[in-house]
Amino acid sequence: MLTTADLTAAIADLAKAGMAFTTHIGSHGKKIYIIDSVALAEDELALLHRKGALTRAGIRHYLVYRGLKRR
16 A cells, blocks of 8 residues: 555655656546656555665666556
């Protein structure tokens, strides 16, 4: 379950790493984070944070996994 603390910690990690991001509200009314041209939902952002993978390499690896999972 996504908590405010998870999301705050994930955003803090992005800031510490110097990774710029923007947000927008998606079609389902949920906030989407755009990091290096990659759109991540709040739960995906928190998941990457919990796994210690909120880095450019970690996000790339996750995108490959996400692509395979959707097939």
